[in-house]
Amino acid sequence: MNTPNESRSTVRRRRHWGSVPPALAAIALSVALAAWVLAAGSSEPSETSAAPAKAASQPAASSLPLAGNARALMLAKRSRDFLVGLAATPGGPVDLLAFPGFASVPADGLTAKANGRPVAVSSCGERCFRVSAAPMTGIPILLSLRFRRTRAPSITLRFRLPARLPPDGTALLTKADRRMGALRSVQLDEWLTSGFSGVRTRYAMQAPDRMRFRTSQGQATIIIGRRRWDREGTRWVKSRFPVPGVRAPSYVWAGARNARLLGTTRLAGVPVRVLATFSDASIPAWFRIFVAADKRVVEAEMLTESHFMYHRFSGLNKPIRIEPPA
Numbered sequence: 001m002n003t004p005n006e007s008r009s010t011v012r013r014r015r016h017w018g019s020v021p022p023a024l025a026a027i028a029l030s031v032a033l034a035a036w037v038l039a040a041g042s043s044e045p046s047e048t049s050a051a052p053a054k055a056a057s058q059p060a061a062s063s064l065p066l067a068g069n070a071r072a073l074m075l076a077k078r079s080r081d082f083l084v085g086l087a088a089t090p091g092g093p094v095d096l097l098a099f100p101g102f103a104s105v106p107a108d109g110l111t112a113k114a115n116g117r118p119v120a121v122s123s124c125g126e127r128c129f130r131v132s133a134a135p136m137t138g139i140p141i142l143l144s145l146r147f148r149r150t151r152a153p154s155i156t157l158r159f160r161l162p163a164r165l166p167p168d169g170t171a172l173l174t175k176a177d178r179r180m181g182a183l184r185s186v187q188l189d190e191w192l193t194s195g196f197s198g199v200r201t202r203y204a205m206q207a208p209d210r211m212r213f214r215t216s217q218g219q220a221t222i223i224i225g226r227r228r229w230d231r232e233g234t235r236w237v238k239s240r241f242p243v244p245g246v247r248a249p250s251y252v253w254a255g256a257r258n259a260r261l262l263g264t265t266r267l268a269g270v271p272v273r274v275l276a277t278f279s280d281a282s283i284p285a286w287f288r289i290f291v292a293a294d295k296r297v298v299e300a301e302m303l304t305e306s307h308f309m310y311h312r313f314s315g316l317n318k319p320i321r322i323e324p325p326a
Helices: 008-017 022-040 046-057 170-181
Strands: 073-079 082-088 094-099 110-114 117-119 121-125 128-131 141-147 155-161 185-193 198-206 210-215 220-224 227-232 235-240 257-267 270-279 285-292 297-304 307-314
Touching: 073 155, 073 257, 073 270, 073 285, 073 297, 082 141, 082 155, 082 297, 094 141, 110 121, 110 128, 170 257, 170 270, 170 285, 170 297, 257 285, 270 297
Parallel strands: none
Antiparallel strands: 073 082, 082 094, 094 128, 110 117, 110 141, 121 128, 141 155, 185 198, 185 307, 198 210, 210 220, 220 227, 227 235, 257 270, 270 285, 285 297, 297 307
């Protein structure tokens, strides 16, 4: 469905994202909405809102040299549309990938302090900064990062790096994947924002190949296998979904690695363990996954360029019916 504010280029981007491999079907739907959000909803000046939309349609080719290290701790933080992804290994160094949103960060635009003391910064690639800190060697480190941006105020982000490398979380992630993948049905509420604007979406998934969603902006879609229906006004428009069709349930963290156990917390009174993990299968993306004692995922967070997504899961194995529209 085309909203009144959608341009033809936005519609083309949405269709492009819809053609990604079906194993990433859930990501495709969310990224499609991201392009819509970025193009239609920003309350920022026009010169600042155009750049994030371009970023979403043309993901950065930047990479983190340490991302392939199995002992790397992968963390990310954002301030509005500004995102910094971090990869740190015991004893150092610390690599940072900066996604500055509508602004830019010059090559010498980062100053860093570790526990209040200045540390050297060098380049490790496009938009990649290497900080000469020595984390996870017995002493916690507060890493303070000040980024100087062009045409925008400077931004300071702080990362607390633990005294030791957190325990490997691969086994817990595998069990959570198995638990969530075996569900017959699941619902999730999504908050998706570009940093300036956002949209809420309610998804329902029914195994093995059925999904529907409705956004707070009024978009409604049903997908069954390779058939798709989009609500346009008072009628449903049928189209084909890419081969081999949707797979349900599926989740945005599929294929993530570098899982580390950050600790425990409570969400809505439920004790959960917090997993940090990472994927660069298509674009660099950092995840936090909150896993309950029965291995179900309660919430999940994904941070990537101009695309910040938060999921809350409910209705696990509750009866639902996803049928073609009448």
